[in-house]
Amino acid sequence: MAISRRDFMWRAAALPLSGTVLHGGAARATAAPVLRAAPGTAKLVPGDYPETPIWGYDGGAPGPVIRVPQGERVIRRFVNELPQPSSVHWHGIRLNNAMDGVAGLTQPAVPPNGEYLYDFRAPDAGTYWYHPHNRSWEQLARGLYGALIVEEKTPPTIDRDEVLLIDDWRLASDASLQGGFGAMMDWSHGGRMGNWLTVNGIGEFQQKVRTGERLRLRLVNVANARIFPLGLRGLDGWVVAIDGQPLARPEPAGRMVLAPAQRIDLVVDVVAQPTGFASVDFLDGDEIYPLARFEITGKLRNQRLGPPAALPPNPVPEPADIGKARRTVLRMQGGAMGRMPGAMMGGRMMGMRDLVRNGRVWAFNGIADMTDAPLLAAARGETIRLEMINDTAWPHAMHIHGHHFRKRATDGGMGPLRDTLLVDPEETAEIVFVADNPGKWLLHCHMLEHAAGGMTTWIDVKA
Numbered sequence: 001m002a003i004s005r006r007d008f009m010w011r012a013a014a015l016p017l018s019g020t021v022l023h024g025g026a027a028r029a030t031a032a033p034v035l036r037a038a039p040g041t042a043k044l045v046p047g048d049y050p051e052t053p054i055w056g057y058d059g060g061a062p063g064p065v066i067r068v069p070q071g072e073r074v075i076r077r078f079v080n081e082l083p084q085p086s087s088v089h090w091h092g093i094r095l096n097n098a099m100d101g102v103a104g105l106t107q108p109a110v111p112p113n114g115e116y117l118y119d120f121r122a123p124d125a126g127t128y129w130y131h132p133h134n135r136s137w138e139q140l141a142r143g144l145y146g147a148l149i150v151e152e153k154t155p156p157t158i159d160r161d162e163v164l165l166i167d168d169w170r171l172a173s174d175a176s177l178q179g180g181f182g183a184m185m186d187w188s189h190g191g192r193m194g195n196w197l198t199v200n201g202i203g204e205f206q207q208k209v210r211t212g213e214r215l216r217l218r219l220v221n222v223a224n225a226r227i228f229p230l231g232l233r234g235l236d237g238w239v240v241a242i243d244g245q246p247l248a249r250p251e252p253a254g255r256m257v258l259a260p261a262q263r264i265d266l267v268v269d270v271v272a273q274p275t276g277f278a279s280v281d282f283l284d285g286d287e288i289y290p291l292a293r294f295e296i297t298g299k300l301r302n303q304r305l306g307p308p309a310a311l312p313p314n315p316v317p318e319p320a321d322i323g324k325a326r327r328t329v330l331r332m333q334g335g336a337m338g339r340m341p342g343a344m345m346g347g348r349m350m351g352m353r354d355l356v357r358n359g360r361v362w363a364f365n366g367i368a369d370m371t372d373a374p375l376l377a378a379a380r381g382e383t384i385r386l387e388m389i390n391d392t393a394w395p396h397a398m399h400i401h402g403h404h405f406r407k408r409a410t411d412g413g414m415g416p417l418r419d420t421l422l423v424d425p426e427e428t429a430e431i432v433f434v435a436d437n438p439g440k441w442l443l444h445c446h447m448l449e450h451a452a453g454g455m456t457t458w459i460d461v462k463a
């Protein structure tokens with residue numbers, strides 16, 4: 001397995017026991033491996049450029065790959081060495097609500113020098129990731145993210161497993177991060193777009209492979225706001241999972257779209273011949289930009305392997321009686337060219353100018369902030385049909401915590417399980433899921449500037 005060499009290099013309990021452990025789980029806090037958020041540096045740009053000051057888990061961007069067998073516990077003592085409060089959210093994991101890491105909803109933000117013990121079970125195998133859920137629009141842009149891989153009990157037959165975390169940084173000419181995290185121009189448009197792309201924190205990511213090798217590529221979009229249309233060259237294969245969840249039948253991998261926070265698991269064979277090359281490409285309009293390059297150093301096998309079997313399904317509940325399901329509407333509003341006259345904030349109606357003064361440019365159902373009332377309160381086990389209407393001029397990557405859902409086509413056909421769905425301008429997308437996980441779950445756009453600018457609400461699943 002060729003994964004980052006940061007794997008499992010925990011700074012095991014070397015830190016002094018200062019600060020408060022805010023949550024006392026079953027594990028003894030001192031025995032738990034530490035996950036540290038701290039300033040550090042990363043060599044994002046090759047050549048003579050200086051290293052970039054970043055914020056990262058264990059001081060690096062990306063943070064360590066956390067691997068756990070399906071059904072086992074993930075236990076980490078989070079230590080905040082940032083100059084800001086933070087928290088850790090485990091994106092896509094259907095976990096116990098208290099461990100969801102949403103500052104202000106499921107836990108208080110962890111202050112600088114504070115700690116929090118995360119301890120939860122990972123019920124589903126697949127590709128997940130972790131990131132802060134406090135000032136996410138700044139903290140992710142500074143480099144705080146890492147992969148969380150939940151391993152299948154019987155893993156597919158592959159030659160190598162690669163996690164590829166795709167990020168979009170906004171750098172100055174000396175390779176330092178550009179500031180302006182709160183810029184309303186970004187918030188009201190597509191979000192903070194960068195000018196430098198990395199895979200696993202490397203500007204020109206490269207690997208050596210052999211012809212005929214079968215790779216599992218776990219693609220994760222960790223960018224604040226950029227949508228990546230992707231293609232493959234010299235690689236031929238199948239999509240086997242989306243947002244962690246296996247497809248019932250692997251699908252040929254052609255042009256793919258990876259919106260913020262989404263994942264795609266591929267099983268691909270290297271079909272390029274020695275002296276050739278293969279790549280995962282960002283299809284940027286007319287341009288093809290190789291994000292990850294694979295240099296062919298030899299030949300492993302001559303014959304093509306057959307198509308891979310589907311990955312074993314995860315125990316996600318399927319909606320039963322859709323006709324009887326409760327229906328809720330979520331209308332997305334605002335943003336540049338959005339014609340929104342105003343929205344509710346702090347319980348009163350505000351015009352656009354006042355909203356902008358308060359950092360809001362978007363709304364859900366006419367409300368631009370998190371209210372005490374959830375978008376919907378569900379009984380445990382209830383099937384929910386949520387109609388999401390994009391009444392804005394921008395695409396939005398809509399994410400629900402603690403649950404996976406399916407998009408229901410107008411003809412009743414059901415799409416693959418997802419936790420984040422891209423909804424295009426003017427599009428209406430209906431999603432269906434079983435609200436089986438009790439607690440308070442966020443529902444927001446994963447363009448992080450949109451989430452902070454008003455596109456955040458929550459659902460309440462009763463115990």
Ligand code: C2O
Binds near residue numbers: 446
């Ligand atoms: Cu990836 Cu609310 O999060």
Ligand code: CU
Binds near residue numbers: 395447451
């Ligand atoms: Cu959005």
